[in-house]
Amino acid sequence: MCRDFYQFLTAELKMDVHADYLFDGDNFTADMVISIGGDGTFLKAARRVGKKGIPILGINTGRLGFLADISPEEMEETFDEIESGRYSVEERSVLQLICDDKHLQDAPYALNEIAVLKRDSSSMISIRTAINGAYLNTYQADGLVIATPTGSTAYAFSAGGPVMWPNVKALQLIPLAAHALFARPLIIGSGSTFTIDILDDSMSEGWICCDGRRQRALPQGTRVMVRESRDTLRLARLSGVPFTNRLVSKFDLPVVGWREHARNEASSQPLHHGHTFPAAAYAAGVAVAGDAGVAGTDPDKPGERDGKAGA
Secondary structure, X not given: OEHHHHHHHHHHOOOOOOOOOOEOOOOOOOOOEEEEEOHHHHHHHHHHHOOOOOOEEEXXXXXXXXXXXXXXXXXXXXXXXXXXXXXXXEEEEEEEEEOOOHHHHOOOEEOOEEEEEEOOOOOOEEEEEEEOOEEEEEEEEOEEEEEOOHHHHOHHHHOOOOOOOOOOOEEEEEEEOOOOOOOOOEEEXXXXXXXXXXXXXXXXXXXXXXXXXXXXXXXXXXEEEEEEEEEEEEEEEOOOOOHHHHHHHHOOOOOOOHHHHHHHHHHOOEOOOXXXXXXXXXXXXXXXXXXXXXXXXXXXOOOOOXXXXXX
């Protein structure tokens, strides 16, 4: 058990917990890592697992829970399933950062995204960007986000990027508030390498964040490179619920469109004499005849309608 978690259980929650072995950092080996918390805790667990190839199972005690999607109420059943070997493993792509900073190179991987941001809140950053050695653009912006398909529902989603299914072999490049006519999110092949230079005359130095946690300043003149790692993260899943279902559930997407919703409501909407408003007429905005005459669609001519009155 992670020593920090053990101390939280015993000191903060006053629980009587027995642990055969306590570890610090990433000095451990295991058949499976269980992350109890939200997606942030899961990302921290992923950093500690690194290149070990150990599957990670997330139990969600946070908010959204895209990565950690098992509820606390399912824990007992979940452990029985794990013990019986009834689970699957998904391979998720991971980003690798290449730079000269030793602090960042100690853990150069990111499951969701690597963001290069401006450090000065009042100025833009000038970022020269190349893909596989070919010059793409120099962005004057608040920054850039490079995201995996897994990260497409995280920071990249908030920045206006598209949602990518986890099995898509691609990466995203998303400019943040770029001062340009063309600053669309780009989908690029997963084998691509991004070269990012903070220009010498940039009004702000850079600030790099890996999965929103490992952060470091990037002075003007700094170059970093980002590519997909040869290693993957192994995500343990107990249910065979498709990603589409999880997307609809987590974001509470309206499965029924607004037109269909209007028709459904209209079909059961009573009139003042007990009549039911015809759904097709409601949706099309046609006139309906009742005891009070003909209800028109022209606001300047109540009771009248262009052309023939509807039956």
